[in-house]
Amino acid sequence: MPDGFGVVLTQKESEVMTLSIRYTVWLVCLVGVATAQRAPHTPPVAAPEVAAGHPRLVFGAGRSVEQVRGLYRTDAFFRSTFDQALVACETAGHPAMAAACWIVSGDDRHARTAVRLLDEAKITESGSGSYSNIWSFALAWDWLYHHPELAGGRRERVAARIGERLSTELAQLDDTGMALWHGRNQAANGAMVAAVALDGEAAQRGRATAHYIEALRALDFSEGWPEGPSYWIYNRALPYAVAADCYLTATGQEALAGLNVRSIMRKIGLWTLYQYGPNGIFEPFGDSAGSLRLGETGMWEASADYFARLSRDPALAAGARFLRSRSPAPYGKRPIHWYAALAYEPAPPAGAGSDSRPELILRKSLPQAMLFGRRSLGVAFFRGVWGDADELFATFKAGDLLAHHDHYNNGHFSIQQRGLLAPLTGVYGASSYTGAYRLGYAIQTVASNSLLVLSPGERSRALLAQPSSPWTALSGGQRVIRPTGFDCVSLDDFRRSLEAGPRLERAEITAFESVAGRGDYIAVDITASYNSTRYAEPGAAAKVSMVTRQFLYLREAPAFVVFDRVETTLPGFTPKFLLHAIAKPETATEQLLTGAGPEDGILETRDREVTIRGEGSVLTQRVLLPEPSRALKIGGPNFAGYVEADGDQTTGFNGTNLTPDAGKGAGGPKPLGLWRVEVEPEPGAGGTSHRFLNVLLPGAGGASVQMIKNGDGIVALRVGGSVAVFAHDARPLSRVELELESEAECWIVDARPGAVYSMPGGTVTASGEGVLVVKRPRGRLVLEAK
Structure with missing residues (x-):
């Protein structure tokens, strides 16, 4: 057919030209959208230069297609893992999966599947709790760029499809509908993968890079994930790894806006490793329920491998092998085995740090205690002997509020040895997200090993604002600030909100010290977590002027010494030291105060020694302060989730037992509320200055x-x-x-x-x-x- 310049084109050439024009028009339109929209909260930055040619994502000089194919021939673990991917690829669900199978096998059947999906499958859009699969299309398009199946106009047609979706993703990111430590980072990671894959104008790459920088800053700042391990592993871990890999390989740079990408991957890899408890469960902070064990989804194993490879840290690589060695199904039971092509790297040759027992490398190379997010997340882990059946393991948490899936339990510690001894309780997903059990028990202080301060009639503004207000009481706990949604869009936005608006400031870690093999210490000021003289919600009384906790782990004993200072504003505000157990705490004497009997109710004791039997060990609690004091033992079928809703024990124990929905929550990786000890000053003792001193001795005997x-x-x-x-x-x-x-x-x-x-x-x-x-x-x- 003749065109305006008198050149005769074949039909196929005409289609190619039409698609090329369409691709160019999309780029021009995208620039127009960028200039026409309102001023974004995350302004565009200078677009990074990317390597010419394709593939430029993941596979390049340091990890070529031929090297990965050679790995399949020579590495038994990689081959056994990827054989499962090849089976799953017969019915591949998205283009990157099929393209990865072509990368490893060279079988053009998989290339044809990938191209068909690129051309025909829906590129989804982020929003309403779902996130775009644009990254999968961008990876496959880049990897198959020169494959004959993408010829004949398909390459340009697919690029246009990806570009159109990228424009809507960037518009979503420029809006305020996604929170920084929730879906915003996932969308930003996906957009960055697409932006460095596509050729053409730099404007959209500059917009995507700005949002990617913000996602990196958030992770660098928090050093862990405030929503808890479930949300991290399902929706955040692998997107962060893939985007980092694509940035590193496409640009050839490790730094971005003053951030070192490999260092950030190393830190989050260490957080992944340290939070894996000896009981085989990732410490269930926040709204955690699914995939807390290895071998379920396989995403822990895949992401740990990926972070280790990107960080180039030998100790972290040993940690990734450690996790795989403990997994009943490395890379899991879902069709994600194809990630091995991106993430897996074989162990170094024998004699260069390789060991059939990678835990030996961890014992030698990593500190026993590590703190993540000192000025943000505030989570510390205290390891024992890595991989030992008797490993004593403890965690501690005290941080500001970064996400609505975080909980209100600053000052919490947990302890395990041969299973749980002093657990964090409260099951997510076993009741309505906005129901009384989650809002009144699972997310609140009462479900943790922290401190309550009863204040009669205390309510939460955020809970009162919930539709139908299914639960409004704090039950002596910390301020509930954002229980069901969050609107923080940037790190600057977060910092502005620390002491204004929602008042996200909750904790300050005042000291953290570790002396190898001898002891570890963390001290926190958590006054701002409560309605306090520093800040009380409108309509709420300031119930405290100071709350501090000091947690000292004496390794030789071994013992955990917990010293708390609580200054209340009125003598009638009752402070309590909480300690949860999976079985009824044992004391020499006890008296039933209310309930059906000694196995179901609230009992009191003035004994100074409490024995808690865990899943495979024992914890002895020695109560030294306050003096005088009493301890309440609360639990059983009708008291396991008991909360003092009116904040007033002087009217009797007339609270509410909050429970999950019938038949839900039991037997999971995180326990329901079962039994707990509440140490409090002797009723009638009065005063506003309180000190708690408790020593917790794990194991039989004890110092x-x-x-x-x-x-x-x-x-x-x-x-x-x-x-x-x-x-x-x-x-x-x-x-x-x-x-x-x-x-x-x-x-x-x-x-x-x-x-x-x-x-x-x-x-x-x-x-x-x-x-x-x-x-x-x-x-x-x-x-x-x-």
Whole structure:
């Protein structure tokens, strides 16, 4: 057919030209959209340069197609994993899956399937809780760019389809409908993959890059995922890895806007590894339910491999192998085995750090304690001996609110040894998302090992605003701020909201110290978590002026020492130390206060020792402060989810037992509320200044525990061969004076940071975190700051 220039084109050539014009027009239109829309909250940045030619995503000089095909021939694990992918690819559900099968096998059947999907399958759109599959189309288009199946105009037609969807994805990202630590990052990762895949104008790449930078900043800032492991692994982990891989390979750069992409992948890989408990469950913070075990979806194994490969960290690579070695079905039971082509890297040759027991490398290479997101997420993990059947494992949490799937349990700790000893409770997905059980128990402080402060009539503004208000009480807990939705769109937006608007500020980690093989320590101020003199919600009374928690793990004993300061604003506000158990706590004496009987109700005891039997070990609780005090034991069929809804025990125990829907929640990876201990001041004791001191001893037997001093501004105790010293008030100690009955390793954890202290025989300098650890003989010990 003749065109305007008198050139005769075949029908196929005419179709190609028409598609090329359509692709160009799409790019021009996209630029028009970018200039016509309102000023975005995340302005475009200069578009990064990308490599010429294709493929430029994932497969290149460092990981070529031929190398991956060679891996299939020579590596037994990769071959066995990818054989499952090849079977699944007979009915591939999306183009990247089929294209990956072609990458590894070279079988053109898979290329034909991928191209058919590229041409005909729907490229979905992000929004309303769903996220676009644009990344899959972009990967397959890039990988098959030169394949004959994409000739004849198909290449341009598919590029136009991807481009059109990219324009709507960028429009969604420019809007405010997705939250930063929720779906926004997933959409940004997908858009970035598409933007670096497509050829053409740089404008859309600049827009996509700006949103990708914001997603990276969010992850770099939080260092873990505030929604909890379930939301992370289902929807966030692999998209982050794929986008990082595509950025690295397409641009050849590791840095972006002052961020090091490989370092961010390393940190999130370590968070993945550290939160995997010895009980085979990823610590279930936040709204967690599904895929908390290895071998279910396979996404943990795939993402751990991917983060290790991208980070180039040998210890993290050993961690990925460690997880695979414990998985009953590496890469899982879903059709995601094709990710092995992107993520898997074989172990180094024997003698270069490889070991059939990768846990040995972890024991040698990684610290036993690690903190993630000191000024954000605020989660610490305390490991024992990696891979040991008796590994003692603890976690601690105290951070600001970053996402609506986070919970209100700052100051929480959990402990396990041969199974759960002191668990986090409350099951997600076993009742309505906006129902009373989730809103009144599962997300609230009462479900954790934290601190309650009962305040009569206390309600939550956010809960009152829920449709039909199924639950409104805080039941003594922390402020419930955003229980069902979140509108933070950027890191700057988040920072503005810390002390304004929703007041997302909740916690400050004031110290974190770890002395290898000897002990670990974290101190937090969680006053802002509660309705306090710093901030109380309109209509709510400020019930506290100070709440701090110090958590000291003495590894030699072993023992966990928990010291809390609670200053209430009125004597009638009752503070409580919470400790959850999977079986009824045992004490020498008990008295039933209400309920059907000793196995179903609320019981009280004034015993100072409580025994908690876990799944395979025992935890002994020694209550040292307050004095006098009592402990309530709450649990059984009709009290397992008991909450004091009116915030007032003086009117009797007339609260509510909140439970999941009938037949749901039991037997999952996270326990329902079962039994708990609540330590509180003796009723009628009065006062507004409260101190709690509890020692938790895991395992049979246990170290001796003795109070040394509670006066002259210090609180001191001896646990086995160690002495712990705290400041009675939240002020650094200038002087410590103790009488030691025998030699002891002394942990003074409220010293002046960096200060030099004189002591008999010389001087000692406190760490920058305000911790002094000194071994002293029997006799009088005096430490004084110079």
